[in-house]
Amino acid sequence: MRALVKSADRPGLDLTDIPGPVPGPNDVVIDVRVTSICGTDLHIFDWDAWARRTVPIGIAVGHEFAGVVSAIGDEVTGLTVGDRVSAEGHITCGHCRNCRAGKRHYCRNASGIGVHRAGAFADQVLVPAGNVFPLPDDVSDEIGSILDPLGNATHTALAFDLVGEDVLITGAGPIGLMATAIARHIGARYIVVTDINDYRLALADRLGADRAVHVGETPLETIEAELGMVEGFDVGLEMSGAPAALADMLRTINHGAHIALLGIPSGPFEIDWNQVIFKGLTLKGIYGRRMFETWYKMTSMLHSGLDISAVITHRFPAEEYEAAFAAVREGRTGKVILDWGRASPGLGVASQLQAEAEHSRMRG
Numbered sequence: 001m002r003a004l005v006k007s008a009d010r011p012g013l014d015l016t017d018i019p020g021p022v023p024g025p026n027d028v029v030i031d032v033r034v035t036s037i038c039g040t041d042l043h044i045f046d047w048d049a050w051a052r053r054t055v056p057i058g059i060a061v062g063h064e065f066a067g068v069v070s071a072i073g074d075e076v077t078g079l080t081v082g083d084r085v086s087a088e089g090h091i092t093c094g095h096c097r098n099c100r101a102g103k104r105h106y107c108r109n110a111s112g113i114g115v116h117r118a119g120a121f122a123d124q125v126l127v128p129a130g131n132v133f134p135l136p137d138d139v140s141d142e143i144g145s146i147l148d149p150l151g152n153a154t155h156t157a158l159a160f161d162l163v164g165e166d167v168l169i170t171g172a173g174p175i176g177l178m179a180t181a182i183a184r185h186i187g188a189r190y191i192v193v194t195d196i197n198d199y200r201l202a203l204a205d206r207l208g209a210d211r212a213v214h215v216g217e218t219p220l221e222t223i224e225a226e227l228g229m230v231e232g233f234d235v236g237l238e239m240s241g242a243p244a245a246l247a248d249m250l251r252t253i254n255h256g257a258h259i260a261l262l263g264i265p266s267g268p269f270e271i272d273w274n275q276v277i278f279k280g281l282t283l284k285g286i287y288g289r290r291m292f293e294t295w296y297k298m299t300s301m302l303h304s305g306l307d308i309s310a311v312i313t314h315r316f317p318a319e320e321y322e323a324a325f326a327a328v329r330e331g332r333t334g335k336v337i338l339d340w341g342r343a344s345p346g347l348g349v350a351s352q353l354q355a356e357a358e359h360s361r362m363r364g
């Protein structure tokens, strides 16, 4: 099968042929239709220090995908060949205290699909059955392929109550953009999104921000004054990993406010602890998605009208992966899709099934 593999100890990836997976008793093999590129994949492509000490040479990369179950192990229950699915990319150990308590997102021994073990940028991916998430009919393959980062956005946005609150989202990357749409969907009052990238700020407008602010050009205090937000933001969602963004947030947030931190800084950095202490702030680190509460919440929100489709801005066939990664690196993108040639991109399931029917009729 085709797979996008880290085949040598150097930057880059190779699209090559490798043997397909064979399921163990509790595994599922999924025929991959659509995948999506994550910042993590770019780190692996570029082969930075983190990637070099984390990723084994020779594995397929990628963890954001949607596809169809094509084989199941003997012990698997509740899934059938032909099911349209995505999957949680964190494989948890099952025996640590948190796993046993049903808090799998706090597992201390988790390993990652496409990071520590064979990934989904391939014609097929093997996933333990317990990690598979069946896609509701109203979730298209493309949206199915971005449930992993939508899950990060959902986990962060639902960490604190946003209803009727003024929300600051720092970082209009794909996850900040999707968090903007969620905050709007669930009833925040003002949503202010910051970035230093005009292309992404324009997308933040489309996803429902009241103000999309270039922090190099306009101080947040000006925006707060314009909106009549006299006491400051009520909730902050940090989605950039930039130290300057957290400093902006600590400075402009109200006393007693809540901050959820998703963005991953490149290393340790200083913050003004006086802001945290004298304002009585609550800071919460967010990692991954709650298994599987986040998955149910996000698919329910999609069902009730959450529209994140504008976050997908670019689509490439898998063969053009180098151009796709270049686009992600350049940053004038939302989410970038890599298509493995089995789905009709951008179509909902109904029209997709129609296209498939069309296709098989044409084949006779």
Ligand SMILES: NC(=O)c1ccc[n+]([C@@H]2O[C@H](COP(=O)([O-])OP(=O)(O)OC[C@H]3O[C@@H](n4cnc5c(N)ncnc54)[C@H](O)[C@@H]3O)[C@@H](O)[C@H]2O)c1
Pocket: 038, 039, 152, 170, 171, 172, 173, 174, 175, 176, 194, 195, 196, 197, 200, 215, 239, 240, 241, 242, 244, 245, 261, 262, 263, 264, 265, 286, 287, 288, 289
């Ligand atoms: N905790 C987790 O489980 C988890 C999972 C996925 C991603 N992440 C992290 O979450 C963050 C968001 O992910 P993404 O895929 O959207 O990333 P991204 O890198 O595409 O987006 C980050 C955005 O922040 C912007 N930015 C840079 N400096 C800024 C500043 N001073 N103020 C405001 N914005 C600034 C960048 O221009 C960029 O658009 C990243 O840091 C990523 O590493 C964390």
Ligand SMILES: [Zn+2]
Pocket: 038, 039, 040, 063, 064, 148, 149
């Ligand atoms: Zn991801």
Ligand SMILES: [Zn+2]
Pocket: 092, 093, 094, 095, 096, 097, 098, 099, 100, 106, 107, 108, 109, 110
């Ligand atoms: Zn565990």
